[in-house]
């Protein structure tokens with residue numbers, strides 16, 4: 001390293017160092033979020049008012065000294081507030097909402113699981129080989145489900161399906177739906193609960209995820225209305241689907257054009273494909289923001305290696321953007337593509353032949 005310190009702008013050095021310190025702290029803090037989630041520390045604080053470390057430790061069956069250190073980090077990070085005169089810590093209701101109702105620790109579980117696999121990804125940078133979705137730490141699969149489920153619960157039935165022309169009516173009357181790349185099946189089960197006259201089948205190439213989805217459906221008492229099968233996007237069985245859905249998975253596939261061609265063949269006349277992808281603008285410079293940072297990072301550790309592990313290896317990346325997605329869909333023979341909804345995390349396309 002040959003930088004001549006005298007030539008550097010000191011304020012820029014300090015500014016960047018400050019940013020990096022925040023990132024290092026956030027990386028370490030991710031482990032503390034997992035601990036708070038696992039041991040029920042956040043849950044015990046929700047609605048409990050100001051608590052001392054001893055009180056929180058007693059409520060959660062944990063050791064005071066550890067809890068004291070954990071709470072201090074939570075306060076330094078702005079997750080809880082600290083009242084110095086009483087030595088008590090409070091979890092504000094807005095934070096409790098995000099940490100508990102919106103299951104925010106799931107995003108940390110996904111992140112920590114991805115980071116655990118960094119050595120595999122660093123090797124892949126050198127060799128160019130892919131790393132399949134199935135090769136990851138189980139925290140990735142569980143965290144992924146927890147990360148996406150709240151958004152699906154909030155938008156899928158109330159906004160996204162009604163935004164597709166004629167689809168809600170078809171599903172209310174009794175339609176046939178395939179949810180491809182369904183992972184742990186959160187989206188499949190949410191849809192099946194909303195449309196009891198329709199039949200739902202979730203497909204994923206990852207057998208362990210399919211097993212998980214089946215168990216979840218069973219626990220939810222939905223096993224007779226929703227089934228899950230191991231199948232890849234290019235050869236899942238069945239035709240005549242009124243609706244095919246892909247949630248956050250097309251860009252993970254090696255051959256998205258091949259998958260799209262298969263969707264076209266599997267749709268019923270007048271059937272629709274709902275394609276949900278991470279929100280992204282078309283140009284890199286338009287994605288240089290916190291959401292872009294999150295997705296490009298996840299894409300480097302998860303999505304790009306996943307695609308490169310499969311045939312073709314197109315590697316769209318998690319920030320492909322609508323224009324690039326349209327190219328893929330058009331190449332597969334689709335002619336009607338419409339953006340019907342978007343959230344800060346997702347864009348939803350209606351795709352028809």
Ligand SMILES: C[S@@+](CC[C@H](N)C(=O)[O-])C[C@H]1O[C@@H](n2cnc3c(N)ncnc32)[C@H](O)[C@@H]1O
Pocket residue numbers: 133134144145148149180181182183184185186187203204205206209231232233234246247248249252253254306310
């Ligand atoms: C980011 S996860 C999304 C899972 C789920 N749709 C959700 O929204 O929670 C991507 C999923 O795509 C699946 N997948 C990747 N390539 C696939 C392929 N070629 N065929 C079927 N599933 C695939 C993975 O196994 C994984 O479950």
